[in-house]
């Protein structure tokens with residue numbers, strides 16, 4: 001049983017904890033978020049039967065199990081909110097305007113494979129949405145699509161691979177799409193194989209520049225509602241890596257409240273009918 005007594009978080013340990021979170025994930029807690037962090041991490045401190053956040057911090061730094069505990073901590077302190085068909089105007093721009101442009105480029109190159117990255121995919125709704133939009137576009141006779149979906153949380157990746165979803169994931173999904181691409185099960189729905197086979201999930205920390213060498217060149221990168229939690233240097237680092245990873249004329253799709261203002265001038269802002277999106281145009 002956990003003790004109800006609040007556990008004190010000193011300013012010193014708060015700073016050490018928030019720096020550790022920042023260095024490990026790019027997620028930035030400002031000076032005013034001490035109470036939020038204390039509340040979110042109290043269960044973890046109690047689970048290990050530590051009496052103080054200081055003991056917990058030392059455990060995170062020096063214990064043999066530190067990597068697993070840090071992964072669990074990042075899972076707790078990051079936001080995983082997501083749902084199918086999120087931000088529909090942008091998705092319409094993707095399927096009705098961006099996809100046809102990319103298919104034209106592929107035709108000229110004599111290639112058939114379109115590579116799309118869902119960076120910070122959470123439980124997989126965004127990646128599966130991209131695959132469903134592609135199937136709906138009826139363009140699959142000419143080209144093939146591969147969606148590579150990554151996240152820093154092993155827990156959400158496990159759930160994404162299972163592909164089982166409940167009501168809150170379908171808040172903006174037409175019943176027609178559910179009938180077409182999901183299998184009804186008790187208490188929820190499972191994504192169908194024809195969608196699932198287009199998506200591969202993997203662990204990747206967006207700040208781990210060494211490992212980005214293993215990522216292929218992409219035609220479209222979706223990174224929506226992820227860098228919003230990063231501070232400026234982390235945002236810049238990730239956007240630079242995306243520029244590097246995109247093929248020429250590739251597209252970067254950010255969340256609707258995110259932009260590259262003060263982050264990067266490398267991209268061109270394209271005004272489509274349905275939305276504005278960033279494109280890499282090498283002159």
Ligand SMILES: C[S@@+](CC[C@H](N)C(=O)[O-])C[C@H]1O[C@@H](n2cnc3c(N)ncnc32)[C@H](O)[C@@H]1O
Pocket residue numbers: 024025026027078079080081082083086119120121122123126150151152153156204205206207223224225226255
């Ligand atoms: C709010 S969700 C966004 C999900 C989806 N992109 C959407 O817009 O619906 C943010 C996701 O980014 C992930 N994330 C946070 N920091 C990350 C990092 N440094 N590397 C990779 N993923 C990260 C979180 O684990 C979380 O699942």
